[in-house]
Amino acid sequence: MIKKVDHIGIAVTSIQNSLPFYEATLGMKLIGEEEVPSQLVKVAFLDAGNQKIELLEPTSSDSPVAKFIEKRGEGIHHVAYKVENIAARIEELKTQGINMIDHTPRLGAGGAAIAFLHPKSTGGTLTELCEKKGNDVK
Ligand code: CMX
Secondary structure (H helix, E strand, O other): OOOEEEEEEEEOOOHHHHHHHHHHHOOOEEEEEEEEHHHOEEEEEEEOOOOEEEEEEEOOOOOHHHHHHHHHOOEEEEEEEEOOOHHHHHHHHHHOOOOEOOOOOEEOHHHOEEEEEOHHHOOOOOEEEEEOOOOOOO
């Protein structure tokens, strides 16, 4: 089912304040930044080799990321796995009793089709399926 880890999402209060650690200290290249209005977040993707790091900054206090930071503080928010044929993968997971947050794929950052699995169904880690046409990293 899983092709690879696509990215790790990290909740931050400010992308601008967090970037120097990833760019200057760790030496990662910034791939791009964009706003995802449907998720009430601004994101920045960094190249971590064969995977990416996604910094997530809430744009509203109603954002799931704002609630996460309020409850748990900044830090790892989700792990996203690259899949093919995401709609079929969602159906497979449902038949295995997984509680899907998204029952159909929706549009995520970078034009990817995404769907989240509820952390209560995954042993505590918010998990994302991600399907993107074309090649990895970028
Ligand atoms: N990882 C692990 N557990 C999490 C979590 C996360 N990221 N976010 C919430 N939880 C846990 C909470 O700690 C809480 O656990 P307890 O009941 O044991 O206290 C439980 O899930 C419910 O949390 P809540 O604060 O009451 O929040 P909600 O139920 O309202 O929402 C969730 C939780 C996961 C359903 C919601 O955050 C969601 O739909 N997330 C998917 C969408 C998303 O995160 N979008 C932002 C990223 C978008 C992108 O990458 O493009």
